[in-house]
Amino acid sequence: MTLEARELSVPGRLERVTLPLRGGRVTAICGPNGAGKSTLLQALAGLLPPAAGTVLLDGEPLCALDPRRRAQAVGYLPQGAEIAWDVTVRSVVALGRMPHGDRADAPVAAALAAMDAAHLAERRVLTLSGGERARVLLARVLAGEPRWILADEPLAALDLAHRAALMRHLRAAAEGGAGVVVVLHDLAAAMNEADEVVVLDRGRLVVSGTPEAVLSPGLIARVWHHDAVWIGEAGHRALVGR
Amino acid sequence: MTRAAAVFAAALAIALPLSLLAGRGGLSAPVSATELLILTELRLPRAVLAVFVGAGLGMAGAAMQGYLRNPLADPGLFGIAPGAALGAVTALLAGAPWWAVPPAALAGAAAAMALLALVAGRTPPGLGRGIALFTLAGLMISSLAGALTALVISLAPNAFVLSEIVMWLNGALTDRSWREVAIAAPLILSGCALLLLTARALDALTLGEAVARSLGVVPGRLLWLLVAGVGLTVGAGVAVAGIIGFVGLIVPHLVRPLTDRRPSALLLPAALAGGLLVLIADTAVRILPLMVELRLGIVLSFIGAPFFLWLLLRLRRGWA
Numbered sequence: 308m309t310l311e312a313r314e315l316s317v318p319g320r321l322e323r324v325t326l327p328l329r330g331g332r333v334t335a336i337c338g339p340n341g342a343g344k345s346t347l348l349q350a351l352a353g354l355l356p357p358a359a360g361t362v363l364l365d366g367e368p369l370c371a372l373d374p375r376r377r378a379q380a381v382g383y384l385p386q387g388a389e390i391a392w393d394v395t396v397r398s399v400v401a402l403g404r405m406p407h408g409d410r411a412d413a414p415v416a417a418a419l420a421a422m423d424a425a426h427l428a429e430r431r432v433l434t435l436s437g438g439e440r441a442r443v444l445l446a447r448v449l450a451g452e453p454r455w456i457l458a459d460e461p462l463a464a465l466d467l468a469h470r471a472a473l474m475r476h477l478r479a480a481a482e483g484g485a486g487v488v489v490v491l492h493d494l495a496a497a498m499n500e501a502d503e504v505v506v507l508d509r510g511r512l513v514v515s516g517t518p519e520a521v522l523s524p525g526l527i528a529r530v531w532h533h534d535a536v537w538i539g540e541a542g543h544r545a546l547v548g549r
Numbered sequence: 550m551t552r553a554a555a556v557f558a559a560a561l562a563i564a565l566p567l568s569l570l571a572g573r574g575g576l577s578a579p580v581s582a583t584e585l586l587i588l589t590e591l592r593l594p595r596a597v598l599a600v601f602v603g604a605g606l607g608m609a610g611a612a613m614q615g616y617l618r619n620p621l622a623d624p625g626l627f628g629i630a631p632g633a634a635l636g637a638v639t640a641l642l643a644g645a646p647w648w649a650v651p652p653a654a655l656a657g658a659a660a661a662m663a664l665l666a667l668v669a670g671r672t673p674p675g676l677g678r679g680i681a682l683f684t685l686a687g688l689m690i691s692s693l694a695g696a697l698t699a700l701v702i703s704l705a706p707n708a709f710v711l712s713e714i715v716m717w718l719n720g721a722l723t724d725r726s727w728r729e730v731a732i733a734a735p736l737i738l739s740g741c742a743l744l745l746l747t748a749r750a751l752d753a754l755t756l757g758e759a760v761a762r763s764l765g766v767v768p769g770r771l772l773w774l775l776v777a778g779v780g781l782t783v784g785a786g787v788a789v790a791g792i793i794g795f796v797g798l799i800v801p802h803l804v805r806p807l808t809d810r811r812p813s814a815l816l817l818p819a820a821l822a823g824g825l826l827v828l829i830a831d832t833a834v835r836i837l838p839l840m841v842e843l844r845l846g847i848v849l850s851f852i853g854a855p856f857f858l859w860l861l862l863r864l865r866r867g868w869a
Contacts, residue, residue, distance in 0.1 A: 349759070352763055353763075354759055354762050354763060374762075374765045374766070374767050375765040377765070378763060378764050378765035379765075381763070382763070383759070383760065383763035384760075385757065385759045385760060389756060389757035389760075390755060390756060391618035391619075391754065391755045391756075391757075392618075392755050392810045392811070392812065393810050394755060394809060394810045394811050395809055398752070398809060398811055399755070399756070402752060402753055402755070402756065402760075402764060403764075405749060405752075405753055405764045405765060406764055406765045431810075444756070447756070447760075451764075
């Protein structure tokens with residue numbers, strides 16, 4: 308199971324990015340503001356037709372794929388939480404079933420439970436707090452049981468406990484075979500939780516590899532222009548400024 | 550059938566026979582042959598037409614609000630109703646016979662749709678840009694059709710043609726027969742069928758265009774279903790009844806609180822409620838004790854404009 312960007316270019320935003328991704332792992336996309344992280348994620352989700360290059364899902368060009376089949380395979384969670392109508396939490400999460408053409412209850416209930424949102428099912432979404440909404444929107448992605456979960460800053464609105472729970476859940480999804488790709492601003496989260504880190508800067512891929520190898524203080528200084536060191540042990544690292 | 554749809558279907562089932570009793574001439578207990586003729590050839594087709602026209606406008610309004618994710622959207626935004634009005638008014642100016650007016654209105658609606666396609670149909674498939682472009686193009690087409698309609702009115706050769714045009718623009722179901730039903734009903738029904746095909750995609754748009762696309766919605770296909778659906782329902786409505794405003798705007802608001810607020814859950818109840826609203830308004834027009842019959846379009850604007858203001862006040866205070 309692979310998802311691969313090959314020589315991907317989007318004018319002004321991405322330049323010849325080649326990135327092979329494998330299922331069963333958590334990959335973090337990191338980089339300073341304007342590096343092209345969200346653009347790369349959208350392109351990987353098949354939402355941006357690249358000006359040049361391709362995105363291949365299991366070797367097939369994503370843009371040639373039937374939109375419904377693509378939607379079954381790739382779940383996408385954008386940054387922010389746009390919700391136009393005050394519908395119930397359950398109907399938001401049930402939208403995740405749309406690519407499958409059903410409204411099966413079991414995956415919806417499982418996704419709600421996984422995001423600790425079962426008790427919110429009958430609430431109206433616009434009455435939820437920011438963090439609750441973020442969990443519900445991720446539950447929508449999980450309800451579709453996609454083979455690839457692409458999430459843009461899923462941690463942004465969450466409190467400590469729910470961040471840990473969400474990362475645990477994405478980890479479990481990856482261990483179940485799904486490919487998980489998350490855009491993360493929090494480098495410590497990337498360091499501690501990801502199997503692989505991809506660093507973008509000004510639309511170009513700088514480096515990719517294991518977090519320990521990639522996120523060195525030297526690279527952080529070069530790309531983020533910030534002097535910092537890691538403290539703590541592996542798996543529990545924290546980044547502190549110098 | 551949802552609760553909201555059942556409520557409006559039941560109300561319609563009660564209102565339709567009652568509306569047949571309304572009118573200048575009373576009915577006697579054993580219905581005479583003349584009265585039967587009045588019922589079956591005058592009042593019944595008029596009531597049926599009111600329901601069809603209202604249903605088309607109601608569903609088109611619900612679909613437009615769902616598509617634009619905006620409770621202030623109206624089917625008029627695509628410029629289709631003004632296009633249809635321009636077609637009809639041109640036919641009236643040319644002194645066309647009565648039967649030529651609806652086809653001319655449909656041609657006007659089709660021309661507006663074609664222009665919309667020409668201007669905005671090749672929108673690049675970027676995120677978020679398509680909807681804004683179409684809305685602006687629709688507004689411009691509305692303005693253009695409105696200006697041309699004003700030009701046609703100013704060209705009216707005599708007071709008789711002028712009054713005919715102005716009366717027609719105000720919208721009415723007076724003296725409509727089964728002929729108009731036969732013209733409008735199939736078009737409105739097929740338009741509604743197209744709009745019902747957009748239901749799930751409209752639900753997905755609740756979470757924004759990017760999420761909708763990630764869920765498999767094809768924006769171009771959705772847009773054309775919507776334009777064709779609105780074109781058929783609104784174009785056919787204008788063709789047989791003139792401009793009837795506000796129904797497409799108000800009805801979704803009346804219905805929304807009775808549903809779970811998913812755009813798809815709104816479509817059928819909005820059609821039934823739209824039919825009910827126009828039927829009631831048209832019945833009121835018939836029984837109001839005035840020297841001349843008020844125009845339906847005017848009555849609905851009298852209901853619609855204050856409602857819209859009330860809506861704005863409510864929006865100002867917080868979300869409905």
